[in-house]
Amino acid sequence: MSKIECVADTYLFVFSPHTLQREAWRALLSSQPGILISGTLAEPSQLATPMHPEQASTILIDLPTPQPEIAHRFRTLAPGCGLLFLVPSYELSIVLPLLQAGATGFISRDASVGDLARAIIAAGRGEIVLPPEIAVQSLVALAQGQPVEQERLASLAPLSERETEVLRLLAQGFTNKDIAQALILSVRTVEAHLRGIFAKLGVSSRTEAALWAVQHGYSAQKFK
Amino acid sequence: MNITPVAVLGTLAEFHKEPIPYDLNALVRMVSRLHPDLLCLDMTPEQWQERDFGGLPPEYREALLPLAHQTDIVIAPIAGEHPPEEPSAPGWRGKAIGTCRSWLATLQRTAPGPDAVNQGLRHLVADLLYSLGAWLSGPKTSQKLRDHTRRLTQSVLELARRDPGARILVVVNVRHCHIIRAALRKHPEIQVVKYSAL
Numbered sequence: 001m002s003k004i005e006c007v008a009d010t011y012l013f014v015f016s017p018h019t020l021q022r023e024a025w026r027a028l029l030s031s032q033p034g035i036l037i038s039g040t041l042a043e044p045s046q047l048a049t050p051m052h053p054e055q056a057s058t059i060l061i062d063l064p065t066p067q068p069e070i071a072h073r074f075r076t077l078a079p080g081c082g083l084l085f086l087v088p089s090y091e092l093s094i095v096l097p098l099l100q101a102g103a104t105g106f107i108s109r110d111a112s113v114g115d116l117a118r119a120i121i122a123a124g125r126g127e128i129v130l131p132p133e134i135a136v137q138s139l140v141a142l143a144q145g146q147p148v149e150q151e152r153l154a155s156l157a158p159l160s161e162r163e164t165e166v167l168r169l170l171a172q173g174f175t176n177k178d179i180a181q182a183l184i185l186s187v188r189t190v191e192a193h194l195r196g197i198f199a200k201l202g203v204s205s206r207t208e209a210a211l212w213a214v215q216h217g218y219s220a221q222k223f224k
Numbered sequence: 225m226n227i228t229p230v231a232v233l234g235t236l237a238e239f240h241k242e243p244i245p246y247d248l249n250a251l252v253r254m255v256s257r258l259h260p261d262l263l264c265l266d267m268t269p270e271q272w273q274e275r276d277f278g279g280l281p282p283e284y285r286e287a288l289l290p291l292a293h294q295t296d297i298v299i300a301p302i303a304g305e306h307p308p309e310e311p312s313a314p315g316w317r318g319k320a321i322g323t324c325r326s327w328l329a330t331l332q333r334t335a336p337g338p339d340a341v342n343q344g345l346r347h348l349v350a351d352l353l354y355s356l357g358a359w360l361s362g363p364k365t366s367q368k369l370r371d372h373t374r375r376l377t378q379s380v381l382e383l384a385r386r387d388p389g390a391r392i393l394v395v396v397n398v399r400h401c402h403i404i405r406a407a408l409r410k411h412p413e414i415q416v417v418k419y420s421a422l
Contacts, residue, residue, distance in 0.1 A: 033256040034295045117294035180298045184383065186261030186390040187296040 009034055010124035011055055013081075015041040015074075016062040025060060032117040044073040056124030058082035058105075066094060068101035075102030082123030090134040096141055105129030122175040127206060135173025139214040157200045166193045170206070171213030225412070226388035230380060231258075231419040232405050234342050234398030235283050236332040236350065248287040251338035256291060258422050260393035263292055264302045264380055266400075272301040283338070288395060302379035302394070308368035311361030324357040341398050342419065354399035373400045377407040384414050391422055 012035050014025040022040035030037050038057070041047055047059070059074055059081055066085045074083050084105040087094055095106055105123035107116055119129045128135055159167060162183075169179045176194070180187045194206065203209045213219065255263070265284055271277070277285045292299045311321055331350055335341060341350055358366045380394055394404060408414045 032294065033252070033291060114290060114294040121294075121296065177296055177298070180296075184262070184298060184300050185387045186298060188261060189387050189390060 009036045009056075010121045011036050011038040011057040012120055012124075013039050013041055013047065013057070013059045014062070015044065015059055015070075017042055021062055025062065028113065029060075029117070029120070032113070034121050035117060044070060044077060047074070047077050056082075056121070058084050058120045058124040060084050060086070060120060061103075062086045066098055066103075068097045068103075071098050071101035071103040080126070082120075082126060082129075084119055084123040084129060090131055092134070092137055092141060095130065095134065095138055099128070099138055099142065106134075118175075118177065122177060125176060127175050128173070128210065129175060130173060132173035132178075135210075136171070136214070136219050139171070139173070139210050139219065143211045143214045156202070159197065159200060163193050163197050163200070166190060167197055167209065167213050168218045170194070170197075170210050171218035173210075173219075227415045228384040228388050228390060228392060228413060229415045229417050229422055230384060230392045230394065230408055231260075231417050231422040232394045232396070232401045232408075233339065233419045234347070234350075234401040235281070235338070235395060236328060236335070236341050236398060248282065248338075251283055251287045252291050254338060255288060255297070255393065255395075256295070258393060258419065259295070259391075260297060260422060261390040262300045262383060262387065262392045263288060263297050264300045264376075264383065264392060264394040264396075265289075266303045266307060266376060266396045267301045268303050268306060269301045272299060283395070300379070300383055300392075302376050302383070302396075303372070304375040304379065305372070307372050308365065311357045311365045311369075313361045317360045317362075321357045321360050324353045324360075328353050339419065342401070347398065350398050351402065354397075358399075369399070370403075373403045374407075376400055377404045380404065380408065381411065381414070384408075384411075388413065393419065393422055 012029060014022050014037070016022045016025065022042070026037050026040055029035055057078070057080070059078065061070060061083060063070065066087055071083055071085070074081065082105060083103045084107060085098055085103050086109055087106045088109060090106060090108065098106070104126060105119055106129060107119045122129045130138060165183060166179055169182055174182065176187050176190050180190045183190070194209065197209055198204065201209055201212050203212060265288065267280060267284065271280070277289060289299065291297065312318060313321055328350060331341065331346055335346070340346055358369050376396060380392065384390070384392060396404070405416050408416050
């Protein structure tokens with residue numbers, strides 16, 4: 001597909017220690033709709049471009065072995081940026097340490113270009129990008145040990161029917177696009193519902209809302 | 225009131241076997257540039273859920289569905305049922321319908337771009353040929369086609385009411401376009417716009 005610049009394009013940086021891989025990613029992804037290649041990086045410290053918090057940006061990280069310390073370094077350098085790791089498989093033993101170090105998404109090396117492009121866009125919005133079943137397992141693992149605040153629950157404003165549906169899908173590991181497609185609503189509308197949910201739950205991020213939902217059993221309720 | 229902008233883009237998409245002279249990437253570029261929130265396609269919810277795209281026209285299968293898959297464009301399947309068969313009839317009426325379709329195929333073959341059939345004389349001729357074909361096939365087929373157009377319109381309307389303010393692009397066969405536009409214009413919460421102004 002040919003390149004068209006859109007207002008909502010996601011800015012992409014590609015990190016790989018190998019020149020050929022960086023150039024191959026640039027060649028492959030520069031023609032994908034909704035993605036603008038901003039640069040390639042051989043070292044995290046090369047990330048010199050200032051990031052605008054309102055601009056969706058993703059760093060695609062291609063390492064032979066995904067390393068949590070790389071996630072941590074990028075998270076420090078670019079706090080608002082999506083960190084999308086290429087992984088050999090979605091095993092929790094690989095995914096969880098990276099999530100805890102600041103990674104926001106994972107894509108298998110067996111994925112299609114379309115799936116990769118979609119993951120880059122979702123990661124740029126700060127979403128956790130994982131296959132839904134792995135996302136739920138990860139959220140359950142991350143939620144373990146966190147206290148469930150029953151007292152606060154009683155004082156929360158009730159969610160609307162639509163917000164409940166959105167939260168249920170969020171807890172099942174759906175991305176905003178997946179939620180929008182499941183409900184046949186625009187992504188912007190889903191984002192508006194999520195902002196409403198954040199305000200009612202008193203959380204500040206999608207991950208916090210997802211953890212809250214998992215802790216309160218929303219992931220177990222299937223969408224009808 | 226939150227006004228919902230809706231654009232209807234006509235295609236000659238049912239001519240599967242006709243070579244498409246323009247690159248389908250032109251359609252991808254156009255829709256990508258418009259970047260609608262919701263993309264309404266003439267397919268059933270079952271076709272969408274089962275990813276049964278085999279019988280769909282190449283404009284859908286090879287251009288719009290892959291584009292939506294990797295972007296934020298959400299697909300809305302708006303056909304409640306499978307579209308009716310193309311008009312047919314025995315005898316001279318059948319031959320006349322065949323002639324209409326061969327002229328429509330010529331319009332497809334000679335189209336310089338994906339939006340050509342929405343403009344000027346080509347649009348009028350295509351519309352006229354479809355109407356003539358439906359009339360020649362008799363009242364039952366015409367009624368089925370009208371019912372299908374009504375279902376498409378109703379789905380778009382419901383969608384606009386469920387998600388007011390969303391930018392909706394409807395891509396359907398050109399025979400439905402002016403009927404859908406006219407029906408939607410009756411609703412004050414909907415603003416029918418030219419596809420290029422979405």
